Amino acid sequence: MKKILILNANPDEDSLCNALAYKYLEGAKKSDYKIKIVNLRELDFDPILHHGYNKVQELEDDLKEQQELIKWCEHLVIVAPLWWGSVPALLKGYFDRVLLPGFAFKFKPDGKGWDKLLTGRSSTVIYTQGAPFFFSFLFMGDAFWKILNKAVLDFCGFKPVKRFALGGASKASEKKREEWLEKAYFLGLKGY
Numbered sequence: 001m002k003k004i005l006i007l008n009a010n011p012d013e014d015s016l017c018n019a020l021a022y023k024y025l026e027g028a029k030k031s032d033y034k035i036k037i038v039n040l041r042e043l044d045f046d047p048i049l050h051h052g053y054n055k056v057q058e059l060e061d062d063l064k065e066q067q068e069l070i071k072w073c074e075h076l077v078i079v080a081p082l083w084w085g086s087v088p089a090l091l092k093g094y095f096d097r098v099l100l101p102g103f104a105f106k107f108k109p110d111g112k113g114w115d116k117l118l119t120g121r122s123s124t125v126i127y128t129q130g131a132p133f134f135f136s137f138l139f140m141g142d143a144f145w146k147i148l149n150k151a152v153l154d155f156c157g158f159k160p161v162k163r164f165a166l167g168g169a170s171k172a173s174e175k176k177r178e179e180w181l182e183k184a185y186f187l188g189l190k191g192y
């Protein structure tokens, strides 16, 4: 039975992302997957990696548990809004603190490349943005997706990484929101 971990990364509970994450969960539960959801806003951790990789920063209990959950899952679903072209600081802090060398990747001793330590897992990124999708694609070089897909998830070994991108989310009609929520439900149902 597929093990799915949902990272619900909008700091605001009253958000479209939050609703999408819980619709995905609802769908996945119908299909009997083993599924866990983490509301990042409820975790107790310092999102600042104070010394980069130069000093070890002790992991809070909540982050130790996050590493266990990431190892446990076979499919990671990240639900996040696009803020300033990237992810909210809460999610960025989560990446900085959780995806550490020795856990998520390991540079090779000869300096030539790295080992991806989280291989064998796939991922889906569900994200919302104020601008229409084509705007990010044409004028922003699809930067958000490149960062999430290439610089973070593929770097650590997640493959394949898929996306469900919702443009024009700030002003979406009720009908559109319902369509998106239904899609999130079906993604969950299929464990996609």
Ligand SMILES: Cc1cc2nc3c(=O)[nH]c(=O)nc-3n(C[C@H](O)[C@H](O)[C@H](O)COP(=O)(O)O)c2cc1C
Pocket (backbone or CB within 6 Å): 010, 014, 015, 016, 017, 018, 081, 082, 083, 084, 085, 086, 128, 129, 130, 131, 132, 169, 170
């Ligand atoms: C701090 C902040 C920065 C934002 N930056 C962008 C941006 O760079 N591009 C964009 O299209 N929308 C931007 N938005 C709009 C959000 O992407 C949009 O409100 C969100 O995706 C709606 O989903 P939600 O209800 O889950 O928050 C920003 C919103 C906030 C609060």
